[in-house]
Amino acid sequence: MRLSALHLPLALLCAPLLPGIINKVKAFFAGRTGPSVFQPYLDLLKLLQKGAVYSRTTTWVFRAGPIVALASTTAALVLLPLGGLPALLAFPGDLVLFAYVLALGRFFTVAAALDTGSAFEGMGASREVWFAALSEPALLLGLAAMAKQAGKLSLTSLYAALGPAVLLKPGGPALLLVAAALLIIFLAENSRIPFDDPNTHLELTMIHEVMVLDHSGPEFGLIQYAASLKLWALGALASGLLLPVRTGVPWLDLFAGFCGLFVVAMFTGVVESVMARLRLTRVSQLLAAAAAFSVLALMLVRSAP
Amino acid sequence: MGNILIAAGLLVLGGAAALFSGKNARRANFFGAGGALLGACVGLIPAVAALAGRPVHPLRLAWGLPIGSFSLALDPLSAFFVVPILGLCALAALYGTEYLLPYASRKSLGVPWFFFDLLAASMLMVVVARDSVLFLIVWEVMALSSYFLVTFEDERESVRQAGWTYLVATHLGTAFLILFFMLLARESGMTDLSVAPAMSARLASAAFVLALIGFGTKAGLIPMHVWLPEAHPAAPSHVSAVMSGVMIKTGIYGLMRALTLLGAPPAWWGWSLVGVGAVSGILGVLFALAQHDLKRLLAYHSVENVGIIALGLGVGMLGRTHGLPLVAMLGFGGALLHVLNHALFKGLLFFGAGSVLHGAGTRDMEHLGGLLKRMPWTGTCFLIGSAAICGLPPLNGFVSEFLIYLAAFLAVVQGQAAWGSVVIAALALIGGLALACFTKAFGVVFLGEPRGNDAAQAHECGAAMRLSMAVLAAGCLFVGLLGPVVLSWSAGAVGQLAALPSAESFDSWQIAIMPMYSVSAGAAVLLSLLLLTAVLRAWLLRGREIGRSLTWDCGYVAPGARMQYSASSFAQPITGLFSVFLRTRKRAAGPEGYFPGPATYATETPDVFREGLYRPVFEGALKAALRLRWIQHGRIQFYVLYIALTLLFLLVWRLGCG
Known part of the structure; x- marks a missing residue:
């Protein structure tokens, strides 16, 4: 319990490192030095010191958007185990709550975007809900496959059980399919290439960035911070499966969890360096593929005795 | 159980009083909504008791029909449905007192209130009826009263x-x-x-x-x-x-x-x-x-x-x-x-x-x-x-x-x-x-x-x-x-x-x-995280400069309301993806020629099952019925002949089988 209280502050503290690492990797591939991995912290500090500008069209929903986005992502972290550290709150079925608090954040981000009455932000909002509708089944089916193999129903006990021993049992290797699905979902939900390009400044090609076009100052800072927390939350799901280090020594497991997250961030950087954005019509196919991976894994894994 | 009957009675009485209030909209509102609110309060008492685990005695009354009986009971399953039925009906009645007023100049409000209260009473009876004949009767009352409400306008x-x-x-x-x-x-x-x-x-x-x-x-x-x-x-x-x-x-x-x-x-x-x-x-x-x-x-x-x-x-x-x-x-x-x-x-x-x-x-x-x-x-x-x-x-x-x-x-x-x-x-x-x-x-x-x-x-x-x-x-x-x-x-x-x-x-x-x-x-x-973040935001923005301006539209200075995303465009990516099921119909007249006139674009998504399944079946039924139209020619002598022939047939059949 003492240890599980540690994960949340650590995540809140270290999450902005992830976009920093991604950018560093991208700079390396482009042959640049690139900004320091701590640059996101400096950006946040700067944003938090500014004032704000609001459109006259907007209402309180626009102001609520960043608040709900940050609060709901933090709530997801409360349910999230990392490495050997159990989550602060764990109970059978918490994986559903995890998916749905993230959906709450999405609902309000989309509503805030629509509140501006801008065609650009409406476009981003429309695409966001479209991708999310397809990635939700893939995520929950993937978690169901893991639950079936581990015989457990909460994220904490699920990830604690999925050590090398369980993964090498008959049916266990099929969970690699789930890992692939989780990585696709990680990229889609965090609006990374090949789904969305966080770097373009042409609003038509963006999804998440265009939805928050009108936010400014501290509120934009909250949104950026919430985005890095979401990278952390979904990244931990994927890395916990890809690097199943379960030594039983909490500090070692925690270290492994951190390494796993950094590996996922580097992987994202590599993907963003070597791939282009997919055409929008292809996105549904990739998300359907993720769902297909999850279903396939569900068929292949053996349920725990 | 008596309370349920009293509740249904209050509902029907309130509705009837509203019906006879004539053109007086306020009186109809008073009786109609009053009956619904009072009936709901009375009916909720035994329902809540049944949910709390106290058994409610079933009720069986004699009635004049040759089959069935007037038997009611309130077990936990019924009680679990009684609560939302009465609760929502009471709130809807309250809502209706204001919602219906604009119609008062054109229509009598007594009729919708009568059918509303009847609908509430019949739904209540449906979930407590324990006899199939009684169930079917109140089921039909429910269907008819809601039909008259649907056709209010x-x-x-x-x-x-x-x-x-x-x-x-x-x-x-x-x-x-x-x-x-x-x-x-x-x-x-x-x-x-x-x-x-x-x-x-x-x-x-x-x-x-x-x-x-x-x-x-x-x-x-x-x-x-x-x-x-x-x-x-x-x-x-x-x-x-x-x-x-x-x-x-x-x-x-x-x-x-x-x-x-x-x-x-x-x-x-x-x-x-x-x-x-x-x-x-x-x-x-x-x-x-x-x-x-x-x-x-x-x-x-x-x-x-x-x-x-x-x-x-x-x-x-x-x-x-x-x-x-x-x-x-x-x-x-x-x-x-x-x-x-x-x-x-x-x-x-x-x-x-x-x-x-x-x-x-x-x-x-x-x-x-x-x-x-x-x-x-x-x-x-x-x-x-x-x-x-x-x-x-x-x-x-x-x-x-x-x-x-x-x-x-x-x-x-x-x-x-x-x-x-x-x-x-x-x-x-x-x-x-x-x-x-x-x-x-x-x-x-x-x-x-x-x-x-x-x-x-x-x-x-x-x-x-x-x-x-x-x-x-x-x-x-x-x-x-x-x-x-x-x-x-x-x-x-x-x-x-x-x-x-x-x-x-x-x-x-x-x-x-x-x-x-x-x-x-x-x-x-x-909830507490939401509250905390809201406080954080307020604290961050305290004493800062807050500007107001137009929505940022990439430098475009005159954004109009019609440039916003519309309901259809927002849903288009998903409806396009599932167009196999939806069969959305589009009617578009794009701008044409060197001096284009106004363009229109409209979509409509009729129900696939209605169009593809029921329409052909009912059209077939209508065709079959039209074939038999020659029987209906409006001459009364022939109708009397039909009756006589039927009676004769039944007589022969009865004697033959008896």
């Missing part, structure tokens, strides 16, 4: 059409129910519904299919749903709320009651409910996404939510079949709680849509927009209802969907991955699509800039309508935060459905819902 052609569709569909459903009850009565030898007849497996399956079609028609399960998106938008909004929120649930009640009578379900019953539920849920929300009439969109969402309830029921039945009592209890519990939850948020959303219609004069979303500024109460309540119907924590929709999810995950872990994963996939897809649908509905109607003059001049509704919306919104939050409390009331009903011995049901249900305490804790954590 009968000067409009579309409303009359909707009324006809409803009348035909409901009677087709009732025909299956008559067969169902006849089969039950044949097997048990009596019309009493409180004892389960001993039936062979084949007959029980036949009865199940009859009940599924008959009650499924009332509940609005696909493909028996075609009447629902026609009738619900046509009715006055408080009636739409009652019809969508609770009247279609009498179909669910009937299905549940049938399950308690038909004995242990074989696996294919559960599978068929899971299948019908998944199809209803997914297609319901897809059709909803394609609509741009706000009330029609909400009506399709009722199809979706009934689908979720059917998924829960299916999971419960499969859990029973496969000997997984925990799965069975959670599935049935989720279905039951979703009945209550849907009454709360769908009532709220229809009240909100009614307030929009009342204040802005249109329910076409493409002409609305920016209403949150003009109608802050309605907008905020509609937002709460939207988040609740998407199943988002910390609101009530999440609690019931969570129970069904948990049952499905448990099934997957315990070796029933096939149906467990179908349920998980369906619920997840429904959840994602519902989020798309309700960000569209709320965003396009209440946010941004008004897309037309009506919306720009919209006004907020009055105190009665606000109060009824606020109560429902508070109910959504209450169930979301205190789920276990509400769930413990359903212990008896879950025990009945899962066929547990009644002594055990309370304790095992308490164990089953242990995770729900953690869900409540999670909701509390979420």
Whole structure:
């Protein structure tokens, strides 16, 4: 319990490192030095010191958007185990709550975007809900496959059980399919290439960035911070499966969890360096593929005795 | 039990007094709504007592009919339905006092109040009737009184059409129910519904299919749903709320009651409910996404939510079949709680849509927009209802969907991955699509800039309508935060459905819902984080410079309201992806020539089942009927001859067989 209280502050503290690492990797591939991995912290500090500008069209929903986005992502972290550290709150079925608090954040981000009455932000909002509708089944089916193999129903006990021993049992290797699905979902939900390009400044090609076009100052800072927390939350799901280090020594497991997250961030950087954005019509196919991976894994894994 | 009768009596009396109030709108309002409120208060007393575990004595009165009996009973299952029925009817009555007033100059309000109170009374009787003849009578009263409410604005052609569709569909459903009850009565030898007849497996399956079609028609399960998106938008909004929120649930009640009578379900019953539920849920929300009439969109969402309830029921039945009592209890519990939850948020959303219609004069979303500024109460309540119907924590929709999810995950872990994963996939897809649908509905109607003059001049509704919306919104939050409390009331009903011995049901249900305490804790954590972040934001912005300007449109200086994303464009990526099912029709006239004139673009998504399934069947029936037209020539001598010939035939037949 003492240890599980540690994960949340650590995540809140270290999450902005992830976009920093991604950018560093991208700079390396482009042959640049690139900004320091701590640059996101400096950006946040700067944003938090500014004032704000609001459109006259907007209402309180626009102001609520960043608040709900940050609060709901933090709530997801409360349910999230990392490495050997159990989550602060764990109970059978918490994986559903995890998916749905993230959906709450999405609902309000989309509503805030629509509140501006801008065609650009409406476009981003429309695409966001479209991708999310397809990635939700893939995520929950993937978690169901893991639950079936581990015989457990909460994220904490699920990830604690999925050590090398369980993964090498008959049916266990099929969970690699789930890992692939989780990585696709990680990229889609965090609006990374090949789904969305966080770097373009042409609003038509963006999804998440265009939805928050009108936010400014501290509120934009909250949104950026919430985005890095979401990278952390979904990244931990994927890395916990890809690097199943379960030594039983909490500090070692925690270290492994951190390494796993950094590996996922580097992987994202590599993907963003070597791939282009997919055409929008292809996105549904990739998300359907993720769902297909999850279903396939569900068929292949053996349920725990 | 006497209280239930008094409640029904008060409802009918109030309605009759309203009917005889003539043109006096205020008096009709007073009697109609007063009867409904008083009746609901009286009727809720025994229902709450029954939910608290106190047995309520059944009632059996003599009546003049040769068959059947007037027998009523209030077991936990009935009581669990009585609460939302009476609660929502009372709030709808309060809402109606204000909503109906603008019609008072053209119409008598006595008639709608009479039928409203009659509808409430008949729904109450449907769930307490314990005799099949009595059940069918009150079932028919319910269908007819709601028909007259649907056709309230009968000067409009579309409303009359909707009324006809409803009348035909409901009677087709009732025909299956008559067969169902006849089969039950044949097997048990009596019309009493409180004892389960001993039936062979084949007959029980036949009865199940009859009940599924008959009650499924009332509940609005696909493909028996075609009447629902026609009738619900046509009715006055408080009636739409009652019809969508609770009247279609009498179909669910009937299905549940049938399950308690038909004995242990074989696996294919559960599978068929899971299948019908998944199809209803997914297609319901897809059709909803394609609509741009706000009330029609909400009506399709009722199809979706009934689908979720059917998924829960299916999971419960499969859990029973496969000997997984925990799965069975959670599935049935989720279905039951979703009945209550849907009454709360769908009532709220229809009240909100009614307030929009009342204040802005249109329910076409493409002409609305920016209403949150003009109608802050309605907008905020509609937002709460939207988040609740998407199943988002910390609101009530999440609690019931969570129970069904948990049952499905448990099934997957315990070796029933096939149906467990179908349920998980369906619920997840429904959840994602519902989020798309309700960000569209709320965003396009209440946010941004008004897309037309009506919306720009919209006004907020009055105190009665606000109060009824606020109560429902508070109910959504209450169930979301205190789920276990509400769930413990359903212990008896879950025990009945899962066929547990009644002594055990309370304790095992308490164990089953242990995770729900953690869900409540999670909701509390979420709420406190929201509060904390809001304080953080306020603290960050304290004393800072706050600017106001136009929405940033990439340097374009004159953004107009018509440049906003519209309801159709918002949904287009998804409706395009699923166009195979939706068959959206487009009518476009693009700009042409060197000096293009105005261009138009319109889409319409008619119901695929109505167009593809029912239209050909009914057209065929009409053709067949026309063939027999030569019998009807209007000469009275021949009609007398028909009668005489029939009598002669019957006489010969009787003598020949006797």
